Amino acid sequence: MNIANEVRPGANRYVSGQNILEELPEYLASFEKIAVITGKKSYEVFTSYYKEELPYPIYRYDETASREDAQRLADEIGQVDVILAIGGGRLLDAAKMTAEVLNVEYILIPTLISNCAPFTPIVAVYHPDRTFRSIGYITRAPFLSLVDWDFLLEVTPVDYFIAGIGDTLAKWYEIDGITRRLSEDKKSAYVRLGIAAAKAILDILLQDSVAAIDDLKNKRLSPAFGRITDCIIALAGETGGFAATYGRSAGAHAVHDGLSYIEATHNQLHGKKVAYGILVQLAHTQEHDEIQKLIPFYQATGLPLKLAALNVADTSQESLIKVVNHAASANETFNMVDPDVTAEDVFAAIQVIESL
Numbered sequence: 383m384n385i386a387n388e389v390r391p392g393a394n395r396y397v398s399g400q401n402i403l404e405e406l407p408e409y410l411a412s413f414e415k416i417a418v419i420t421g422k423k424s425y426e427v428f429t430s431y432y433k434e435e436l437p438y439p440i441y442r443y444d445e446t447a448s449r450e451d452a453q454r455l456a457d458e459i460g461q462v463d464v465i466l467a468i469g470g471g472r473l474l475d476a477a478k479m480t481a482e483v484l485n486v487e488y489i490l491i492p493t494l495i496s497n498c499a500p501f502t503p504i505v506a507v508y509h510p511d512r513t514f515r516s517i518g519y520i521t522r523a524p525f526l527s528l529v530d531w532d533f534l535l536e537v538t539p540v541d542y543f544i545a546g547i548g549d550t551l552a553k554w555y556e557i558d559g560i561t562r563r564l565s566e567d568k569k570s571a572y573v574r575l576g577i578a579a580a581k582a583i584l585d586i587l588l589q590d591s592v593a594a595i596d597d598l599k600n601k602r603l604s605p606a607f608g609r610i611t612d613c614i615i616a617l618a619g620e621t622g623g624f625a626a627t628y629g630r631s632a633g634a635h636a637v638h639d640g641l642s643y644i645e646a647t648h649n650q651l652h653g654k655k656v657a658y659g660i661l662v663q664l665a666h667t668q669e670h671d672e673i674q675k676l677i678p679f680y681q682a683t684g685l686p687l688k689l690a691a692l693n694v695a696d697t698s699q700e701s702l703i704k705v706v707n708h709a710a711s712a713n714e715t716f717n718m719v720d721p722d723v724t725a726e727d728v729f730a731a732i733q734v735i736e737s738l
Contacts, residue, residue, distance in 0.1 A: 385519045391623035392501045393524040402530035413463045419477040424469035424493045427537045443476040452479035471499035487525035494538040496546035498619035500527045514642040546614040548657030548685045553621045554584040556632035559719040576625025633663030636716035640709035646693040657685040665731035
């Protein structure tokens with residue numbers, strides 16, 4: 383059994399819109415023993431809006447999203463009916479892994495808009511030192527994802543929203559890079575649906591992102607903001623959910639994972655590193671016209687065009703050796719775009735982007 387190849391569209395229930403959190407007690411009413419996993423800042427943000435202390439035991443993750451911390455949390459929580467997770471993507475992934483250890487349902491409340499973690503049964507697993515370890519697959523999909531637009535409009539930092547746009551933009555370029563090598567006979571119905579979802583994502587992002595960023599800055603709820611929110615959180619998850627391994631990650635995420643070996647990038651947001659990885663993937667596949675089309679979009683949204691924007695000043699081969707070695711390694715996903723990719727190829731692509 384290979385769970386990575388299964389069609390897993392996303393949350394069992396996805397509730398998105400205005401004033402969703404007002405109904406939180408009703409959503410929790412069917413559970414007796416509830417444990418909350420959150421972070422210090424995440425919970426402060428949540429309670430500043432929700433205005434009530436939740437009457438359940440609260441557990442803090444250690445900010446690593448590691449299997450070791452998930453086991454620690456599971457040991458502390460013990461027997462429970464459901465995990466209620468409140469936080470950003472890494473926190474939600476930690477809670478998913480904890481629920482997996484305990485074999486219980488989990489409910490997710492994102493405190494910002496930055497990735498599809500609130501929707502998918504997939505996690506980014508890190509080592510305790512915060513270097514990337516692997517992609518993990520959770521047996522259960524989220525029992526419920528609660529996405530309150532009013533709350534998220536109030537509390538989402540603009541930088542995280544922009545990073546979410548960058549991470550979601552990769553859905554099209556990665557699935558296109560992977561599936562263009564497939565014959566039409568090998569594109570199953572679900573792979574084709576994943577491709578269509580990714581194309582719809584691209585169209586929404588290019589149309590609505592700039593307006594949605596402005597709406598967020600001005601705390602203005604709008605159709606564009608709602609579309610981008612659901613695009614980042616839910617539609618992004620559908621791409622990989624439908625197309626499975628053909629729609630999850632490729633060169634852009636491999637570059638992101640490689641960059642985790644540079645400590646200076648640890649405080650840089652996931653989606654911004656992925657957005658830079660899109661450009662590297664396109665440089666490797668010689669899609670220079672597409673890069674030129676994306677440059678104005680990157681400039682308008684604030685996505686990074688250079689490694690310097692990710693706190694990486696030294697772009698020499700010696701400085702980037704761990705980055706490119708990891709990105710091109712057999713266990714990474716750049717080889718889904720090009721099975722013969724080498725570390726030298728990835729470094730050369732980075733130099734193309736740095737020289738623009």
